[in-house]
Amino acid sequence: MAQTTTVAALAASVNARERSAREIAQAALADAAARDGAIGAFLALNEDVTLAWAESIDARISAGEQLPLAGVPVAIKDNLALAGTRTTCGSKMLENWVAPYTATAVERVLRAGGVPFGKTNLDEFAMGSSCENSALGVTRNPLHLERVPGGSSGGSAAAVAADLTPLSLGSDTGGSIREPAAFCGIVGLKPTYGRVSRYGLIAFASSLDQIGPFGRSVADVALLYDAIAGKDPRDATSVDRPAEATSVFTRQDLRGMRIGIVSEFGLDALEPSVRAVYEAAYADLLRLGAELVDVTLPTARYALATYYLLAPAEASSNLARFDGIRYGLRVAGDDVGDLYEKTRAAGFGPEVKRRILIGTHALSSGYYDAYYVKAQKARTLIAADFAKAFQACDIIASPAASTTAFAFQAKKDPYSMYLMDYYTIPISLAGLPSLSQPCGFAPDPLDGTPMPLGLQLAAPLFEERRLLEVARVFEAR
Ligand code: GLN
Numbered sequence: 287m288a289q290t291t292t293v294a295a296l297a298a299s300v301n302a303r304e305r306s307a308r309e310i311a312q313a314a315l316a317d318a319a320a321r322d323g324a325i326g327a328f329l330a331l332n333e334d335v336t337l338a339w340a341e342s343i344d345a346r347i348s349a350g351e352q353l354p355l356a357g358v359p360v361a362i363k364d365n366l367a368l369a370g371t372r373t374t375c376g377s378k379m380l381e382n383w384v385a386p387y388t389a390t391a392v393e394r395v396l397r398a399g400g401v402p403f404g405k406t407n408l409d410e411f412a413m414g415s416s417c418e419n420s421a422l423g424v425t426r427n428p429l430h431l432e433r434v435p436g437g438s439s440g441g442s443a444a445a446v447a448a449d450l451t452p453l454s455l456g457s458d459t460g461g462s463i464r465e466p467a468a469f470c471g472i473v474g475l476k477p478t479y480g481r482v483s484r485y486g487l488i489a490f491a492s493s494l495d496q497i498g499p500f501g502r503s504v505a506d507v508a509l510l511y512d513a514i515a516g517k518d519p520r521d522a523t524s525v526d527r528p529a530e531a532t533s534v535f536t537r538q539d540l541r542g543m544r545i546g547i548v549s550e551f552g553l554d555a556l557e558p559s560v561r562a563v564y565e566a567a568y569a570d571l572l573r574l575g576a577e578l579v580d581v582t583l584p585t586a587r588y589a590l591a592t593y594y595l596l597a598p599a600e601a602s603s604n605l606a607r608f609d610g611i612r613y614g615l616r617v618a619g620d621d622v623g624d625l626y627e628k629t630r631a632a633g634f635g636p637e638v639k640r641r642i643l644i645g646t647h648a649l650s651s652g653y654y655d656a657y658y659v660k661a662q663k664a665r666t667l668i669a670a671d672f673a674k675a676f677q678a679c680d681i682i683a684s685p686a687a688s689t690t691a692f693a694f695q696a697k698k699d700p701y702s703m704y705l706m707d708y709y710t711i712p713i714s715l716a717g718l719p720s721l722s723q724p725c726g727f728a729p730d731p732l733d734g735t736p737m738p739l740g741l742q743l744a745a746p747l748f749e750e751r752r753l754l755e756v757a758r759v760f761e762a763r
Pocket of ligand 1: 412413414415437438457458459460461462463490597707
């Protein structure tokens with residue numbers, strides 16, 4: 287929508303009736319229709335729904351309401367249900383499935399005056415780190431069309447980075463907000479597990495899934511986070527804690543703030559040009575008044591192995607419902623067993639099938655204790671390591687990813703794709719709030735194009751406010 291204003295300024299102009307939500311939505315739709323072809327951030331624009339919602343916001347403004355996100359377009363990852371529109375999860379299985387209800391997070395966007403705008407591409411069922419696992423389209427990194435946008439929320443990140451929308455929603459199970467935010471040079475926040483209702487989020491790994499915002503700045507992201515956070519009776523895992531407004535910033539510097547640098551996340555293995563950016567970022571934190579302290583997470587090295595047992599185990603169970611009877615795709619068979627088999631063989635892509643196989647194996651009797659139970663124990667130890675580290679520091683800083691956005695087809699071996707989550711997954715297992723924000727550029731290894739890198743910050747459980755305050759000071763440096 288080629289608008290470079292802040293979310294607060296855009297909402298203020300709608301609240302003051304200088305612009306209407308409808309006019310903004312129309313401009314955003316026209317802009318996406320014209321420019322998204324080259325990027326592929328959106329799977330659908332849903333023009334009629336978007337305009338109807340915009341009109342409902344205008345009606346509320348006319349009736350005297352003042353709304354924090356008045357008229358602000360918010361793109362929605364296509365694993366979030368939106369009544370009356372297709373919610374595909376990037377899968378052939380749900381390609382034509384029309385959601386009968388709307389996710390709580392999306393309803394809260396509307397309640398705050400935001401206009402849900404289009405559905406964005408993702409790795410199938412949110413499994414992946416590049417968007418290449420989507421069965422329904424290719425998404426390109428707006429900063430370099432021959433590079434991936436990251437994943438799994440690649441479409442939501444690309445839509446913001448391309449300035450097609452000021453805000454978007456994604457979901458993060460093991461890094462799916464933070465890694466694409468890093469690759470696309472924007473801010474992405476994964477709230478504490480339980481902070482945002484997952485009602486209407488199609489489940490991948492239920493003990494890890496969390497919804498969160500993308501935006502161009504920390505302040506923009508904080509406004510959307512404030513709108514969506516909070517208890518929801520329809521999601522029993524959502525936590526009943528008053529969510530304090532994070533979008534009011536008071537801190538000018540980082541004095542008194544102890545920032546933990548994890549010794550296991552040393553920068554030595556990184557490309558020198560990447561490493562230099564992170565060294566400079568840490569030096570900036572110091573210059574802003576923070577004290578840098580070394581912390582250790584001895585069990586973090588088991589995090590990837592732990593996650594890649596637990597997440598597939600939960601996925602194998604969650605995805606059992608896609609059987610050709612109740613939802614989505616159905617391929618006829620000779621009997622019901624044959625129908626299940628043919629539907630699932632045709633409906634799921636290779637990565638989803640791999641996860642279902644791994645997960646089913648890990649949960650099978652005879653292997654359950656050796657794999658699933660052991661992974662749960664490792665998860666407990668990893669969370670305990672973080673709790674201990676946070677006795678010595680207030681925030682943990684690290685890279686969000688080890689490289690800039692990679693080329694399409696560069697990670698054909700699944701294990702190399704899984705390694706992209708090296709820095710994000712330990713935090714996910716511990717349920718902590720975490721974000722990625724731009725911290726500099728490094729030359730693309732193949733053609734030298736300057737590409738963004740993300741600084742990842744993590745805070746103790748429910749300390750989103752602290753996290754965003756620190757990020758905001760860093761951003762303003
Ligand atoms: N890349 C990780 C995976 O493939 C994380 C995905 C996510 O956070 N949804 O599982």
